[in-house]
Amino acid sequence: MIGIQLAGNLTQGLILGGVYGMATMGLSLIFGVLGVVNVGHGAFIMIGAFTTLLLFTQLGLSPIIAIPVALVIGMALGFFFYYTVIIRLTEAPELASLLATFAIGTLLEESVKFTIGTEFRGYNWDVGKISLHITTLPMSKIYAFVGSILIALLLYLWFSKTRAGTAVRAVMQDRKGAGVCGVNVNWIYALSFAIGIGLTVTSGVLLTMFIPVGINPYMGGAYTLKAFVIAVLGGLASPYGAFFGGLIFGLIENGTYTLFALVPSLEPFAMTRFLSFLILLLILLIKPTGLLRAK
Template identity: 35%
Template sequence: MEFLAQLPQNLVSGLLLGGMYALIGAGLALVFGVMDIVNMAHGAFIMVGMYTTFVLCTRLRLDPYLGLLVTAPLLFGVGMLLHRLLIERVAHASHMNQILLTLGLSVALVNLVQLIFTANYQQIRTSYSDAVIRLGSITMNVPYVISFALATGITLGLYYWLMHSEFGRALRATAQDPMAAQLMGVNVRRVQSVAFGLGMALAGAAGALLTPVYYLYPTVGANFGLKSFTMVVLGGMGSVVGAALGGVTLALAESVGQMLVGHELKDAIGFVVFLLVLLFKPAGLFGGQRA
């Protein structure tokens, strides 16, 4: 009875968080699902997005949501650069080397940030941080609602763009068969760089949207690293929209599941789901078509 009474609030909380998870999942889906690069640094990228937003907000007094307009393009550029400098060199090597390289990158990024900002927990406050929307017994924190709306918008926009633009076609062609795409006149190297940059930009955007509702510390990305793979796997590997849905599903599962297993085991839910899906439904929950 108590469970049912609290269910609506938990569904809403989960859904709002799910918006951010969707962005995180979509970002990794581009890199891992589509480009087949196992990126262990995705969580660290989110962290970098959070700290970028934090700096813009505390030093330049830029509203975190406006900061998104700087953070995402900046991380896009950094992502392309990282692709050219590092990732490309292991794109054709074994997955193991990709894992180890990106793991090293993650360790380096986390500790670089710690060197600059210390390990202190930090957060930002805005004039609307405390604002709350009430719908009957359900309450929604305004920054959460804004973050959710923006995240959903970005995810849908990305999906539309991938399905209808020239680049989207080139990306899908490259993902299916880079050799054939190359022969058809696609600049494969460029497409791959852009895809990696986009993945990092989405991680950065998720970070920017999380900043007003979360807090930051150098290892915060670890909360999202393995989870982002769960989202991609839930969504059926190659599908960007699937991974976004996977993100929402995971957030809902955590939010509702913690009513049963408690807050401290909620992360275990995602990992167990991850293993079950891989073992029993490797095509993901939402089919296996490529976006």
């Protein structure tokens, strides 16, 4: 009995983990290239969620169409905030960039609050369900999972096959060296920041395909904290690491719930979160470069 529940939860966890991983790639990319931790990460996820919601409820467009729209909106926001704010902070101490990205997040949240309101919204995109022996999966969750993998794959191809992608990797490894070799570092910063934000906003679409309710201006906070843990699991500066970090995180979060629930007098949800932060600390201590990096 417990075995079936565990298997069911692990399946759900794997799928959620894929989406989580995708939702963290942007954070890792930005940190890897610019050395800036985007504390306003969750607010961009929220923008993606609202994009999906509005396209679906106002124009009747499917969330699949919201993916490219979100990417464009995200990249536009990314370029805008890079050239107005972030460009002045890449050499500043952490304090400045942490506070500035936090303020950007707050600005987005409050702007959405004043234009759309604080209601918790949701939408109904019913495209069927699959019943497995161990659990039931709505098709929308499966689309979200597949979408996450495809986007991660596309990013991988872009990194390895294109000139710009190669330049980004060069800057990640050695920004001075890349500059000497004729890479326009400032442009690479701008591009990486825009792609990072674009990915994050897109992940907001995928997250609402997974959980199509609870969409409101302040929804991002919880995802920011989760993204930090996932990013650290994957090595903080590595976008693919983040994707796999997400898978592991999803498995831990859902899988251990059933186990913690076996112990009476524990609150299993809180314990799974405690565990995830404990793992974060352990990794930072033992292997700050993440679980997946050889070096």
